[in-house]
Amino acid sequence: MTVDRGRLARPALVLAPRMLGAVIVSEVGGERVAVRLTEVEAYEGSADPASHAYRGPTARTEVMFGPPGHLYCYFTYGMHWCANVVCGVDGVASAVLLRAGEVVEGVAVARERRPAARRDTDLARGPARLASCLGLSGGENGVDLCSPESTVRLESMPARRRPEIASGPRVGIAVATDRPWRFWLPDAPSVSVFKAGGRRRPRPRPAD
DNA sequence: AGGACGATTAACT
DNA sequence: GTTAATCGTCCTC
Numbered sequence: 001m002t003v004d005r006g007r008l009a010r011p012a013l014v015l016a017p018r019m020l021g022a023v024i025v026s027e028v029g030g031e032r033v034a035v036r037l038t039e040v041e042a043y044e045g046s047a048d049p050a051s052h053a054y055r056g057p058t059a060r061t062e063v064m065f066g067p068p069g070h071l072y073c074y075f076t077y078g079m080h081w082c083a084n085v086v087c088g089v090d091g092v093a094s095a096v097l098l099r100a101g102e103v104v105e106g107v108a109v110a111r112e113r114r115p116a117a118r119r120d121t122d123l124a125r126g127p128a129r130l131a132s133c134l135g136l137s138g139g140e141n142g143v144d145l146c147s148p149e150s151t152v153r154l155e156s157m158p159a160r161r162r163p164e165i166a167s168g169p170r171v172g173i174a175v176a177t178d179r180p181w182r183f184w185l186p187d188a189p190s191v192s193v194f195k196a197g198g199r200r201r202p203r204p205r206p207a208d
Numbered sequence: 209a210g211g212a213c214g215a216t217t218a219a220c221t
Numbered sequence: 222g223t224t225a226a227t228c229g230t231c232c233t234c
Contacts, residue, residue: 041215050215052230060230077216078227084215097215116218128216172215198214 011068012042012094015087017165017183019096021158023104027151028135033106034155035124035133037098038188041170042181043084045093049175053093063142064093071152073131073141080128081137085145085154099127099171099182102190121189173197 007013017040025034043051045064052074057065063072064086072084072095088094101124103110110123110133117123124130131137134152145154166186169177174197184191 043215052215055231058231074215075229076214078214078229080216082215099215126216170215174214195216 010042010044010047010094011087011089011092012044012096013181015085015094016040016042016096016181017167018157018161019085020162020165020183020185022154023156024098024101024134024145025105025153025155026134026136028140031106031109031135033109033134034104035098035101035130036104037101039100039182039184039191041097041099041183043095043097044181045088045095048179050170050173050179051093051095053095057093061093064088064095066090066142069144069146069154071136071140071143071145073136073138075138076128081131082127083131083134083136083140097127098130100125100184100188100190100192101130102188103133123190125190126192168194171195171197174199 019037019040023034023036045051045053048054053061053064060074063070067090068087070086072086073081075081084095084097086095103123107120113132114123114129124133140152143150143152145152164186165183167180167183169180170182171194
């Protein structure tokens with residue numbers, strides 16, 4: 001059995017399933033909250049029309065084109081922040097979106113940050129909810145997740161890929177919907193629900 | 209310079 | 222099931 005050659009050129013696709021079970025620790029604002037990841041998505045830069053980095057570097061996506069192990073935080077829908085782990089080597093814009101997890105430390109702080117959550121398993125259920133639990137926003141963009149000095153750190157990664165991992169299409173995107181680049185732990189109650197992205201309508205062009 | 213759209217969420221019916 | 226909220230980014234003119 002040989003390895004699919006394309007996979008070797010897609011670091012986020014390799015890393016994403018391995019991140020399930022990893023713990024992200026945040027000390028933003030002097031409050032310690034830790035989340036164990038149960039759901040992630042791979043975004044493959046220039047090879048992936050759904051990636052923010054698809055059309056090349058911009059001010060927003062600069063961090064994605066930098067070295068691996070840093071946090072890429074972006075603002076969306078005029079009100080939410082979401083977070084990724086950059087995983088491509090310097091110059092390659094691959095990243096893993098942190099879609100959901102369970103709060104394993106600092107539940108009280110997470111509940112203050114997420115007053116709408118009805119159950120603890122809802123606290124980090126969804127990418128903006130997860131970022132909110134950890135106190136992540138623009139100030140954390142570019143933070144080195146592998147430095148003990150950082151306020152946000154990747155503190156543990158499973159030595160082996162989890163034996164039971166589910167995969168399927170990514171959530172909320174309108175392009176490249178056929179790629180099963182979303183990965184989750186099938187029995188985790190914190191996994192978010194699938195929703196298709198908004199359909200792209202053909203823009204009305206002025207008649208000639 | 210203008211406008212469409214978004215890697216979403218919460219609150220509705 | 223539907224929809225409002227809300228604004229930075231990026232494409233188009």
